[in-house]
Amino acid sequence: MAVDGFRIVPGYLDRAAQSAMREALQDVFARAPLYTPRMPNTGRPMSVRMSNCGPLGWVTDERGYRYQATHPETGEPWPAMPQALLDAWRALAGYDGAPESCLINFYGPDAKMGLHQDRDEQDFDAPVVSLSLGDTCLFRIGGTKRSDPTRSVRLASGDAVVLGGAARLAFHGVDRIMPGTSTLLPEGGRINLTVRRVTRP
Ligand code: SIN
Ligand code: MN
Numbered sequence: 001m002a003v004d005g006f007r008i009v010p011g012y013l014d015r016a017a018q019s020a021m022r023e024a025l026q027d028v029f030a031r032a033p034l035y036t037p038r039m040p041n042t043g044r045p046m047s048v049r050m051s052n053c054g055p056l057g058w059v060t061d062e063r064g065y066r067y068q069a070t071h072p073e074t075g076e077p078w079p080a081m082p083q084a085l086l087d088a089w090r091a092l093a094g095y096d097g098a099p100e101s102c103l104i105n106f107y108g109p110d111a112k113m114g115l116h117q118d119r120d121e122q123d124f125d126a127p128v129v130s131l132s133l134g135d136t137c138l139f140r141i142g143g144t145k146r147s148d149p150t151r152s153v154r155l156a157s158g159d160a161v162v163l164g165g166a167a168r169l170a171f172h173g174v175d176r177i178m179p180g181t182s183t184l185l186p187e188g189g190r191i192n193l194t195v196r197r198v199t200r201p
Pocket of ligand 2: 117
């Protein structure tokens, strides 16, 4: 049902690697704090909080969706991507160019993300590689048309997802998280890391 090129790698990060990633992210958040993004036009706040690392960060506000080199609230450049994210890209992307952006989404107990495509990048030949940490979520994946049938899968802490090939432009979203399903994050919740190539190499 889901399109070709949608791949889940359960337990890609083991518990030790998840803990190391959580610690690396503490350093990222110290320099690039999570903030509440807003929807284009309406300015409505999203339920997730966001940050980024890498040369470019994906942001959204009243002016629209875009990539930019600086944090929208601090004006500072995004921190470098932790080595473990570069390693995940190398292992999973099957793409020669380096990743340029890692969007970090934090989901509290009531956060979700509506069905959407990732299409603000110039190069759809590069896949999207995503890693989940913390509470399990119900992830929804469909086809390349919004009206295509969808199915939902559980993503647990340490799982990786690759959206490549036809699935690069598949509609996807997060219906809900399942609070209390992981002990990785002391404060609970879920972190999703989405690693992407933005420009053509
Ligand atoms: C996203 O599409 O930006 C996030 C997906 C996820 O949280 O798994
Ligand atoms: Mn997405």
